[in-house]
Every structure is written in C-alpha cells, then in structure tokens.
Amino acid sequence: MNVSFFIARRYLFSKKSHNVVNVISVISVCGIAVATAAIVCVLSIFNGFGGIVEDMFNAFDPDLKITVKEGKVFDYDTPEFNKALRINGIQTISESLEENALFMFDESQVPVLMKGVSEEFKLMTDMDKLVVDGSFRLREDVVDYTTLGVGLAIKLGARPGFINPVEIYAPKRDVRVNLANPAAAFTKSYVQIGGVFSLNSPEYDEQMAIIPIQLARDLFDYRNEVTSLDIKLEPFVSVNRVKREIEHILGDRYLVKDRYEQQKESYRMMQIEKWVTFLIMVFILLIAVFNLVGSLSMLIVEKRDDIKSLRNMGASDRLISHIFLYEGWLISFIGIISGIVTGLTLCLLQQHFGLLRLSDTPGAYIIDAYPVIVKMTDIIIAFGVVSMISLLTVLYPINNLKKQLRD
Numbered sequence: 246m247n248v249s250f251f252i253a254r255r256y257l258f259s260k261k262s263h264n265v266v267n268v269i270s271v272i273s274v275c276g277i278a279v280a281t282a283a284i285v286c287v288l289s290i291f292n293g294f295g296g297i298v299e300d301m302f303n304a305f306d307p308d309l310k311i312t313v314k315e316g317k318v319f320d321y322d323t324p325e326f327n328k329a330l331r332i333n334g335i336q337t338i339s340e341s342l343e344e345n346a347l348f349m350f351d352e353s354q355v356p357v358l359m360k361g362v363s364e365e366f367k368l369m370t371d372m373d374k375l376v377v378d379g380s381f382r383l384r385e386d387v388v389d390y391t392t393l394g395v396g397l398a399i400k401l402g403a404r405p406g407f408i409n410p411v412e413i414y415a416p417k418r419d420v421r422v423n424l425a426n427p428a429a430a431f432t433k434s435y436v437q438i439g440g441v442f443s444l445n446s447p448e449y450d451e452q453m454a455i456i457p458i459q460l461a462r463d464l465f466d467y468r469n470e471v472t473s474l475d476i477k478l479e480p481f482v483s484v485n486r487v488k489r490e491i492e493h494i495l496g497d498r499y500l501v502k503d504r505y506e507q508q509k510e511s512y513r514m515m516q517i518e519k520w521v522t523f524l525i526m527v528f529i530l531l532i533a534v535f536n537l538v539g540s541l542s543m544l545i546v547e548k549r550d551d552i553k554s555l556r557n558m559g560a561s562d563r564l565i566s567h568i569f570l571y572e573g574w575l576i577s578f579i580g581i582i583s584g585i586v587t588g589l590t591l592c593l594l595q596q597h598f599g600l601l602r603l604s605d606t607p608g609a610y611i612i613d614a615y616p617v618i619v620k621m622t623d624i625i626i627a628f629g630v631v632s633m634i635s636l637l638t639v640l641y642p643i644n645n646l647k648k649q650l651r652d
Contacts, residue, residue, distance in 0.1 A: 248564060249564050249567035249568045249570075250567075250571045252568045253567075253568050253570075253571035253572040253575060254575065256544070256548070256568070256572055257270070257572060269536060269539055269540040270540045270544070270576060272540070273536040273537040273540045273576050273580065274579050274580040274583065275580070276534070276536050276537075276580070277530070277533055277534065277537070277576075277577060277580025277581060277584060277631065277635060278580045278583040278587060279533065279584065280526065280529055280530040280533045280534075280584065280631070281530070281581050281583075281584025281585055281587075281588065281628075281631050282584040282587040282588035282591065283526055283529070283588070284526045284527075284584075284588070284627045284630075284631070285585060285588025285589065285592065285623070285624065286588050286592060286617075287522055287523070287526055288519065288623040288626075288627065289588075289592045289617045289618060289619045289620070290615050290616070290617055291515070291518065291519040292519075292617070292618035292619070292620055292623065293617045295512075295519070295618075296616060296618045297611065297612065297616055298445070298511065298515065299512075301375065301444050301445060302444070302507075302508050302511070303504060304370060304371040304375055305371075305372075305375060305444060305449070306370075306504050306507050306508065307339065307369055307370075307475035307476055307504075307507075308477055308478045308503065308504065309475075309476040309478070309487065309488055309491070309501055310473050310474070310501070310502045310507055311473060311474040311476070311495070311499055311500070311501050312472065312473045312499065312502070313499055314497065314498055314499060315498070317472060318342070318467065318470035318471060318472050319471065319499075320468075320469050320471075321469075321471060321474055322469055325494055325495055325496070326474075328494055329490075329491045329494040329495055330474075330476075332487055332490050332491065332494075333482075334478050334483075334486070334487050335476055335477075335478060336477050336478055336479045337365050337369055337476070337477040338365060338474060338475070338476055338477075339362060339363050339365035339366045339369045339474070339477075340362065340363040340365075340458050340474065340475075341362055341363075341366075341474070341475055342360075342362075342465075342467065342470070342471050342472050343358060343360050343472045343473070344358075344361075344461065344464075344465050345357070345358060345359065345416075346359045346413055346415045346416075346464065347413070347414040347415075348401060348411050348412070348413060348414075349414065350401040350402060350403045350411050350412070351402060351409065353403075355400045357397060357452055357454045358452045358453050358454070359413070359415075359453075359454050359456055359461060359464075360454065360461075361455075361456050361457060361458035361459075361460060361461025361462065362383070362456075362457070363457075363458045366455075366475070367381065367383075368477065369475055369477045372392070372440075372442065375442040375443060375444060376392070376440045376441065376442050377395060377441055377442065377443050378395075378398075378440060378441040379392075379404070379405025379406070379438065379439055379441060380405070380439060381439065381440050381455075382440065383439075383455075383456070383457045384457045384459075384460075389434075389435075389436045389437070389456065389457050389460050390436060390437050390438070390439030390440075390456075390457075391411060391436040391437070391438060391439060391454050391455060391456045392439050392440045392441070392442055392454070392455040393438065393442070394441070394443070394444070394449050394450040394451055394452060394453045394454070395442065395443040395450045396447065396450040396451030396452075397450070397451055397452060397454060398438075398441045400451070403438050404441060405438050405439060405440055405441065406438075407438055410435040410436060410438075411436050411437075411438060412433065412434075412435060413433065413434045413435065413436060413456075413464065414431040414432070414433055415432045415433075415434070416431055416432075417430055417431065417432055418466055432463075432464050432465070432466075434460060434463070434464055436456055436460070442455075445611065446511070458471075484504075485503075488503060527630060530631060530634060534634055534635055534638045535638075537573060537576060537577065537639065538639075538641055540576065541569060541572065541573045541576075541639060541642040542642045542645070544569065544572065545645075545646050552565055562647065562650040562651070565646075566643055566646055566647050566650065569643055569646060570643050573635075573636075573642070574635075574636060577632065577635035577636060577639065580635070581628060581631050581635065584631070585624060585627070585628060589619065592617045592619050595614065595615060595617045596617050599613060599615075600614070601614060601615045602614045602615075603615060
C-alpha cells in the first residue's frame with residue numbers, strides 16, 4: 246500500500262480529539278459538497294426549463310423547414326423538389342405562406358404576421374397541446390377560421406365563440422397607395438376566430454395568426470408560391486441524413502433547417518443563461534474551496550511533531566509532502582461525491598414530489614413546480630470542474646510545506 250496515502254487516510258478517518266483543525270476539515274467538506282450540489286441542481290433546473298421550451302417549439306416547428314435563400318417566396322413545383330420530397334423517411338409535407346397584414350376587430354387594429362398553412366399542418370404539429378381556448382380549425386364548409394396567438398387575441402379583444410368576424414386587410418403587391426383612396430391598396434377578407442394558442446414566446450404569441458393557405462394566397466395574389474415547406478419525418482429517421490440529402494438535391498439556392506436552427510436564437514439564449522449561471526456558481530465554489538487551504542495549512546502546523554518523527558525515521562521530503570497532498574485530495578473527493586449524491590437526490594425528490602413550487606396557486610403557470618432534467622454530461626462537467634479547482638487549490642499549502650522542508 247502507498248505509505249503516504251495510508252497515513253493521510255489515518256489522519257482523516259482515525260479517532261481523534263475534536264480540535265479546530267478537525268472542525269475546519271468538516272467545514273471544508275461541507276462547503277465543497279454544498280457548492281457541488283448547488284451546481285448539479287441549478288444545471289438540472291435549467292435543463293428542465295429548456296426541456297419545456299423545447300417541447301413547445303417541437304409541438305409547433307416541423308422536423309425540417311425548407312426556405313429560399315434569396316427572396317421571400319418560391320414555387321416548389323420543379324423536378325428538383327419532386328425528387329427531394331421523395332426521399333425515404335419523409336412522412337408529411339405542409340405548405341406555409343407568411344405575410345404581414347392588418348387585423349381589425351370591433352375598434353381594435355393590430356398588425357400581425359399571418360401564417361397561411363395547408364390542411365397537412367394539423368398532422369405536422371400538436372396544436373391541441375398549444376391551444377388554450379377554442380380549437381384549431383382552418384376551414385369548415387365555406388367559413389375560414391383563424392387561430393390567434395394569446396397576446397394578439399388580448400390586443401384585439403377577441404376570443405373563440407364571438408359572432409363578429411375578424412377583418413383582414415392585406416396590402417396589394419406592386420400597388421402604390423393612393424392617398425385619396427388608401428383602401429384601394431388593400432385586399433379585404435373575413436375570418437372567424439377558431440382558437441387561441443400560446444407558445445410563451447412574444448414572437449409568436451403577440452404577432453402570429455394562423456389561417457388557411459388558400460385564403461393567404463387569395464389575399465396576396467399568389468398561385469402556388471410558399472415561403473416555406475415544412476417536413477415531418479417518420480419515427481426514428483435520422484434528421485441529419487434527410488437534411489443532407491435534401492441539401493444535396495436542391496443545391497445552394499435553398500436553406501434546409503432542423504428544429505434547432507429554426508429556433509437558434511432562443512436555444513442559444515437558454516444555453517448562455519445556463520452557463521453564465523454555472524460560472525457564477527463556480528465563483529461561489531472558489532470561496533468554499535478557500536476553507537480547504539486553511540484546513541490543510543493548519544493541519545500541517547498541527548502535525549509538525551509527526552513530520553519531525555517521520556524525517557528521523559528516514560522519510561523523504563517527497564513522502565511527507567504527498568501525505569498532506571493526499572489529505573487535501575481526500576477532503577475534496579469526499580466533498581465532491583457527497584455534493585453530487587445530494588444534488589441528484591434533491592433533483593429526484595423535486596421530479597417526483599415537486600417540493601419547490603413556482604406559485605401557491607395551481608394553474609398560475611404552465612407548470613406548478615420547478616422542472617428538473619438531469620443530464621449525465623452536466624454531472625461529468627460539474628465533477629471535472631470542481632475536482633480541478635479543488636486539486637489545484639491543494640497545491641498552494643503543499644508548495645509552502647516543500648519550502649519549509651527544504652529550509
């Protein structure tokens with residue numbers, strides 16, 4: 246057995262009087278454990294919130310989205326698209342046409358981002374999960390319906406079940422506004438309110454209205470053009486493989502985006518928030534680790550007589566310094582493992598019992614308790630960072646001991 250490690254373990258675990266050094270050692274272990282547990286819990290909670298946002302976007306965004314690189318609309322009735330859309334793994338294709346328009350309801354006027362979609366959109370998305378009032382409908386008999394973002398519905402003062410329709414004013418393409426008769430520059434139509442949806446994203450909730458794509462084409466004088474083609478893949482099909490094949494067939498004129506790329510800014514912001522918080526927790530960890538320096542330094546002072554005895558018995562300076570090096574590493578390791586176990590236990594309890602709640606009023610938020618998702622990569626990162634900081638911190642008192650032994 247390694248002599249240095251054996252003596253270090255005896256110093257840490259053997260029965261001894263409860264002096265100040267022992268108390269500081271316990272505080273060091275507790276400080277590292279608490280900081281490590283906090284890092285695990287914070288990262289897991291951010292994962293939980295990220296998972297909720299991702300689920301909502303996944304319920305609305307397609308697996309792949311094809312848009313034109315230059316310009317706004319395109320006609321996909323081409324040999325290239327016919328070939329690309331027959332790739333193995335594609336389950337459903339939905340047309341989408343987005344344009345700006347003006348919605349009027351009673352005395353309210355609100356500019357909106359109008360999204361015209363085909364009937365396949367119902368198969369593409371899980372709108373039932375997002376609709377908070379009414380139901381998702383596009384067209385029934387001769388009546389066109391719109392599904393409004395929750396913020397847009399509030400601005401208009403409208404909701405499903407109202408008899409009065411919403412008036413749509415769409416600017417005519419390639420037509421100048423006549424100041425004497427500005428209404429002539431707009432195409433007018435009507436839609437009933439079918440439902441209200443919420444994505445908890447201002448970009449959608451406060452601006453977007455979903456309507457039938459044929460109505461959007463009639464309003465803006467388009468034939469078969471679309472702003473995007475939305476693609477749903479079959480289960481267990483590789484998104485990257487299908488994406489690469491479509492890009493190869495269509496060439497550089499078109500962009501093919503997966504779900505992450507469609508919401509790149511939102512996902513990036515969540516990651517930035519997560520890792521900035523992680524860095525703040527690391528700074529808190531640094532403060533806790535300073536207790537380890539004090540504990541080890543005082544232990545070296547307390548064991549001066551042992552050091553002299555070991556040197557008289559022929560122990561080398563290297564063996565003596567390694568005793569206290571292992572001592573510091575043992576304290577760090579116990580703190581890290583205890584912190585990870587505590588953090589995982591707290592996350593597990595939160596997952597199953599929802600101990601920390603967002604509000605005392607049920608239903609006030611989308612979820613009642615803080616969401617938690619534990620990822621093994623976060624545990625590994627937390628273990629690696631805390632270990633590196635703790636192990637490097639131990640070197641400071643050990644270097645001082647080496648200088649004293651040389652003198």
